[in-house]
Amino acid sequence: MRTVYVNGVYLPENQAQISIFDRGFLFADAVYEVTAVLGGKLLDFEAHMARLKRSMRELDMTLPYADEDLLAIHKALVEKNDLEEGLVYLQLTRGAADRDFDFSEMTGEPGIVLFTQAKPLIASTLAQRGQKIILADDLRWGRSDIKTVQLLYSSLMKTRAKKAGADDVWLCRDGKITEGSSNNAYIVTENNEIITRELSNDILHGITRSAVLKVAKLHQMKVIERAFTIEELKSAKEAFSTSASGFVNPVVDVDGLAIGDGVPGAVSSTLREAYLTESRRTAI
Structure with a gap:
């Protein structure tokens, strides 16, 4: 107990x-x-x-x-x-x-x-096989940057995803991705550019997001902070999410459509390992 x-x-x-x-x-x-x-x-x-x-x-x-x-x-x-x-x-x-x-x-x-x-965090099933996600409208209140316990809509959408045979939901507003039900969202382009929505009231200012982006820049990866469209997501080379409970988790399927080769990609895998290495070094 x-x-x-x-x-x-x-x-x-x-x-x-x-x-x-x-x-x-x-x-x-x-x-x-x-x-x-x-x-x-x-x-x-x-x-x-x-x-x-x-x-x-x-x-x-x-x-x-x-x-x-x-x-x-x-x-x-x-x-x-x-x-x-x-x-x-x-x-x-x-x-x-x-x-x-x-x-x-x-x-x-x-x-x-x-x-x-x-909870097992390192030996994560989602990190090994990649996440399947579905898309849904983002109907949360307008201050998603404040980490409140009011998580009802996210809970409803996460449950909807599970019932649909998926692992999670990414939320959309005006044809663009905001974030996941409990994580920040990213795509990787054919040029290996990492794109994630810029900080605003629309998304949580993720702690793991900040740490991962610092690691990406240390590894000379190009990071672009802007909103990306549903079409960009579906045509991306890779996609992944970040959170304190998931670290870096690749996304391999969106609404039944494979992302890239349909398996965890090199960029997300590299970022996960690099983040874990840095986190272990600075843990208290």
């Missing part, structure tokens, strides 16, 4: 409780981060905490925890749960109060929940 952290206390998961008046439960008024763990160490931790603080600022939330305090909690959970490989989830809510859309009079402390999830 896992040990979790809830509002200042470590306790067994079956004893964890939050208030029924917590706004994270009532309004999805909460943000989160997920940090990968390899060899018992945290990947990209500082960048995740920087994004957490940005998300909270965008929602007028306060963070009463220093980075070193959150790091200590993360490390304690990794140790208490003997987590060698997997994920640590952190969720921060605006706190508990009588149900009201207006939160301007709230004075209580934010709620905080952390828990671990053991």
